[in-house]
Amino acid sequence: MKDWDLIVKEVLNKGSPDATYNYVNRPENKSVQSQPKDKNKKSKDKKKPTSKRYPLGAKFPNVALTPREAECMVRALQGQTMTKIAASLSLSTRTIEYYMRKIRQKTCSCNKSELIEKILQSDFMKYAEGLKRPG
Numbered sequence: 001m002k003d004w005d006l007i008v009k010e011v012l013n014k015g016s017p018d019a020t021y022n023y024v025n026r027p028e029n030k031s032v033q034s035q036p037k038d039k040n041k042k043s044k045d046k047k048k049p050t051s052k053r054y055p056l057g058a059k060f061p062n063v064a065l066t067p068r069e070a071e072c073m074v075r076a077l078q079g080q081t082m083t084k085i086a087a088s089l090s091l092s093t094r095t096i097e098y099y100m101r102k103i104r105q106k107t108c109s110c111n112k113s114e115l116i117e118k119i120l121q122s123d124f125m126k127y128a129e130g131l132k133r134p135g
Helices: 002-012 067-077 082-089 093-107 112-121
Strands: 020-022 031-033
Touching (some): 067 082, 067 093, 067 112, 082 093, 093 112
Antiparallel strands (some): 020 031
């Protein structure tokens, strides 16, 4: 019963910085002091990596595509279907549809053919030169 009381006491005092934990099954019944968290310790500043954006040029100011959107757009410009784009990027067709819908929203296009027409009139291909071409 004594061991059970110690366990209950340890559980109830778990968050306390000065709590002592006794492990009854350990040889010599050694006590272990818990380490309190250092509240003054500053976490390392993790900089969020900035992803490259692909602007559409002067005809579409303040509009830029994400890398995935740009990859999808390049493949769509080459005449690939949503299914082929999905297979080549190892993504689902629904994900490709989502990317294409976001691009249509950014360019205020009603459908895929209007989107392609607007993209061809923009400076997108000038900025997308570095994208990997499907093999």
